Every structure is written in C-alpha cells, then in structure tokens.
Amino acid sequence: MNNYIVFGIGFLAQALFSARLVVQWLLSEKARKVVSPTSYWQISILASYLLFVYGWLRDDFAIILGQYISYYIYIWNLNTKNHWKELPAFIRLVLLLTPVLVIIYLLLTWDINGPRLFRNANIPLGLLIFGSMGQIIFTFRFIYQWFYSRHKGESVFPVTFWVLSLLGSAIIVSYGIYRSDPVLILGQSAGFIAYIRNLFILRKNK
Secondary structure, three states, rough: OOOOHHHHHHHHHHHHHHHHHHHHHHHHHHHHOOOOOHHOOOOOOOOHHHHHHHHHHHHOOOHHHHHHHHHHHHHHHHOOOHHHHHHHHHHHHHHHHHHHHHHHHHHHHHHHHHHHOOOOOEEEEEEEEHHHHHHHHHHHHHHHHHHHHHHOOOOOOOOOHHHHHHHHHHHHHHHHHHHOOOOHHHHHHHHHHHHHHHHHHHHHOO
C-alpha cells in the first residue's frame, strides 16, 4: 500500500488520541478535578482501531500488541458509562469481532504473516522487545485503570495512570526515533503536557 496512505492512517489515529487528551484535559480544568468523559472512550476506540490497522500495515508487532491490550478496556469503560449500547448493533459487532478475527487470520496464515511481524529485518529483535515493553507499560495503565475503576464502581483516572502514561510514552517515543516513525514520535510526544497537567490537578485536589 502507498506509504502516504499508511502514514495518513497512522497520523489520523494519533490525532484522535491527542484529541481525546485535549478533551479530557479541558473538561478536567473546567471541573477542577480529573474527570473521565464519555467522549474520551469513544474517541479511544476509533483511534485504537485505526492505529491497529496502521501497525498491521507497518508490519510492527509492538504497535499491534499495544492496541490489543487496551482496546476492550476502552469498550468496558464506555459500557460502564452506559453509552456502549447507544452505538448501532452492527458497529458494536464489528468492533468486538475485528481483533478476534485478525488473530484467527494470523494463525491460519502464520507461514506468511508470522515472519512478517516477528522476523522483520527492519526491526531487530532487541528493538522489537524494547518497543513492545513500552507498549505494554503504556497499555498497562488502562489495565490498572480498569481494576481501579471496578473497585470504585465508576470510570476514573488514578494518579498511577498518568505516571505510567509518562513512562510508557517516553519509551515509545525512543522506539519511534529508532524506527524513524514520525507517527509514533509526534503522537506520543503530544501527550506529555496533558499527562503532567493531570498529575498537578490530582496533587492540588489532594
């Protein structure tokens, strides 16, 4: 596929990820506390879907892995806010089944796609592990947020979420620099200010 189209998909995904942060940040400033708006999770689902496609087209397992882990947590948060079922049934079905169908397709075509994702000459094994570690840390924030929110009985963002965001994002930016990937570099760098500001708001509230 044309590189301009591939990077266009990636930049659109990262623009949406940045947009969700801006929305969450502005609403938090307005409420004078860290909030978890419905729009944040709606935008997250769409952005994650697009970034997953981008990772597949770039033959980058680290990107794909990160989206797999957090994708269903976005859906859970949207459902917790009672907005998941507002989406048309067909769209919900597509969103739920796409990752599962991709795994099945990958297993059925492993001889072709396995080496493409895990033995990519452009991504040495050490670099792939480093990038995957960044994605795991960056995505673990949503696993933590999920457990924390289940304990609280509502969708919220704890302090640790923002700390993990900073750490994971820094690793992914480094990985993006090694990969000469402007989508990862610009997309992840854009969130630093919002992460830090949310930490200040939480500290102030305490």
